[in-house]
Amino acid sequence: MNTDKIRQDIRGLSDGKIFLNNAGSSLMPSVVVDSMINYLQQEEQLGGYEVADRNAKHLEEFYDETATLIHSKPSNIAFATSATEAYTMALSSIVFKEGDVIITTADDYISNQITFIFLQKKMNIRVIRMKNLQDYELDLDDLEILIKKYNPKLVAVTHIPTNSGLIQNVEGVGKICRQYDILYLVDACQSVGQMVVDVQKIGCDFLTATGRKFMRGPRGTGFLYVSDKLLEQNYAPLLLDMRGAKWSAFDDYELFDSAKRFEHWELSYASLLGFTEALKYANTIGMNHIEEYNKKLSQTLRSNLQNSGFHVWDLGNHLSSIITFSGPGGDLENIQKVLKENNIFFSVTYKNSALIDFTRKNISGIVRLSPHYFNTREEIETVSELLKQSLL
Known part of the structure; x- marks a missing residue:
């Protein structure tokens, strides 16, 4: 899978954004x-x-x-x-x-x-x-x-x-x-x-x-x-x-x-x-190649966030390319501020959209990042570092 070629097929990346809202509405080729x-x-x-x-x-x-x-x-x-x-x-x-x-x-x-x-x-x-x-x-x-x-x-x-x-x-x-x-x-x-x-x-x-x-x-x-x-x-x-x-x-x-x-x-x-x-x-491209690549991206991002002190709310033995998390004390505002300031696209979900799950987890909302196969590992590391620095 040629990520460079795939990215060249996306005019929406020409402004330097890091797009991590593919679970919402992705960028079209x-x-x-x-x-x-x-x-x-x-x-x-x-x-x-x-x-x-x-x-x-x-x-x-x-x-x-x-x-x-x-x-x-x-x-x-x-x-x-x-x-x-x-x-x-x-x-x-x-x-x-x-x-x-x-x-x-x-x-x-x-x-x-x-x-x-x-x-x-x-x-x-x-x-x-x-x-x-x-x-x-x-x-x-x-x-x-x-x-x-x-x-x-x-x-x-x-x-x-x-x-x-x-x-x-x-x-x-x-x-x-x-x-x-x-x-x-x-x-x-x-x-x-x-x-x-x-x-x-x-x-x-x-x-x-x-x-x-x-x-x-x-x-x-x-x-x-x-x-x-x-x-x-x-x-x-x-x-x-x-x-x-x-x-x-x-x-x-x-x-x-x-x-x-x-x-x-x-x-x-x-x-x-x-x-x-x-x-x-x-x-x-082949869905098997896409799945394999997505797993690596999501595992890296999820691990980086956990190691930086964020609370990751993805629970289960098999996890997807949707990463949900919050800051200390359930903070979402600081995360959103950092992501917006750095042209990183994301989504936020509140309790009324996941009433049973969020009641069970005792949270009021999460920030959602959803990388996809056109994202690079460098982008994942950049986002991880920016969020890590926001906690210091």
Whole structure:
């Protein structure tokens, strides 16, 4: 992996910034931006329909590249405008009844937690969170006990929480869900693009992801994976349009075979094309190389911060390229000041975005740094030293 060449492909680094907010919204390669501009310029001259027809083959590459990324088939992939849209489309395809149970985790993403609580209030669905072990790993024995006791309609797990570097054991959960034939939904919003994600190994029925984070695509993009089993069982979103079905009789329709049935007919093809280029970029480098490099960066940064006296809040046996920390006494203000003054891009998360986790940790917020494969080891050492000096 040629980091120098990769950095040359990012016009956003020309002003000397150190960009460490890839878990928020990363910097796009120039080929992503250029492809979108070119497509919009074509639409300006020819109109959207004509341009879509002329680029039909190129647009279909989105499904091939996404399938390559997560080890599935193109027919299992649907484009979405965000991970949240993909997630809600998946949920809308499940016929919930009053009293049904959803099993999730204490570390699921805030939007997912709110959605579950909404279903609980609106439809009297019961939401149960599986336990964590002392080392913060998921208690799979507890999950199995809960499945036997409640026969849940769905198990839903966020692969990597947005507020922590924890990597949850989605493969272990998948084995149990397959054993008991339970629907399984994985939010891979923070894992896709920073590490290898293999839906065959995970064994999920649905998987959702965004384009703007570690995938380095444009905002307004994402995807949904739907398993063959669910497609064969005619799972479809609550509200279909002509992208998802054929109008076969005055009062009937026939579902299309692929996961495209989860899309809407109208979408931004310029954005889809940009996301396709981001997928190609990652696939060309190879997710195994990206994951290996990211591990080294994140381990170095996390260790440097701990050794300098910061409190690092990433707990678990398997940690990702998201580093969350605070200063002595929980201080966040001084950290933010130093980072801003030195043109270092970061994010801050407060308790309302991770209510259970931060209550458990007895903290009110964290600073989040999320390095990626275009960052250099020199940048990591520079940031580490600047923060260390701020404590002296």
